[in-house]
Amino acid sequence: MSIIFIEYRYGEVRDMMVEGLTERQREVLTIIARLMEQGKRPPTVREVARTLSITVRGAYDHIRSLERKGYIDIRRGSARGIEILKPPFSIISTSGQGIPLPILGQIPAGDPLLSEEYWIDTISLDRSIVPDGAAFMLEVTGDSMIGDHIVDGDLVLVRPNPQPPEGTIVVAVIDDEATVKRLGRVEGRPALVPSNPAFSPIPLDEEVREIRIVGEVVGLIRRRLRR
Structure with missing residues (x-):
């Protein structure tokens, strides 16, 4: 990625x-x-x-x-x-021909997925760097995926797909809270698996929490905030 x-x-x-x-x-x-x-x-x-x-x-x-x-x-x-630290090419479209993508701070519980009330910003990216099917970006919170070089404050590009293949890094919603994890198995059970050993896997077949997979992560933008 x-x-x-x-x-x-x-x-x-x-x-x-x-x-x-x-x-x-x-x-x-x-x-x-x-x-x-x-x-x-x-x-x-x-x-x-x-x-x-x-x-x-x-x-x-x-x-x-x-x-x-x-x-x-x-x-x-x-x-x-x-x-x-700085790319040698422009990824932000200034020609009006880019792909506008909303940045979500959280995932809405129901449809429509891209309801504007959940947008915290938008970016128009050059078409050449947007993976096929990417529909929105999600701001990452926490460090449960640092083993996959996904850190707090990153923006992940997400392709909607409720049934991604095993091994894919996905965006899931657990009790209305969005999370980024890898879809895998733990002791034979399907689970959302973090890449930081300080966090525990989340079994997908547990009944105490509502879990749904929203899409797969197909790219990542790392923000460098101005001081």
């Missing part, structure tokens, strides 16, 4: 502009983002150098420049320790 970083606060969403970079630095940042998307993990300096047909030293110097300018973070001691 790709994680996209945007600068965001309620009522205002704007691009993380690629400012203050040379043309080559912008190219390096774009290559890093594409290699991360293709390989589902950060690239090494050598992989960046090979893709750009430059020396390893040259790639390293550009990567360090991107770090100094705040576009990436480098985890020392790891060959794949690059984290993108």
Whole structure:
């Protein structure tokens, strides 16, 4: 699942502009983002150098420049320790041709699912980064899914589907409270399984609580709040 970083606060969403970079630095940042998307993990300096047909030293110097300018973070001691802090491309549509998606703070108990009274904001995203079928976003609360890199304050993109396959990360409603968990099994019983060991699985066949699955998580946007 790709994680996209945007600068965001309620009522205002704007691009993380690629400012203050040379043309080559912008190219390096774009290559890093594409290699991360293709390989589902950060690239090494050598992989960046090979893709750009430059020396390893040259790639390293550009990567360090991107770090100094705040576009990436480098985890020392790891060959794949690059984290993108600002994307090299626009994900927010300013042309009017984007896909407007509501952000929900909670899931309504009945129909319609996307009743506007539950919206806390909307974002119009570029069509190229919206997975097929994504209909809304939900603001995540809590840290029960940190093992899947889903943290408090993230926005998950949700495709409505009341019967997703086992193993899917889903949005479910438990007694009118929305939660994000992985659909799985515990001791042979279907359950909503957290990826943080501090939390317990929730059996789907228990009768004391009303549980319904709303949809599957197909993407994630990580907000970086302005100070």
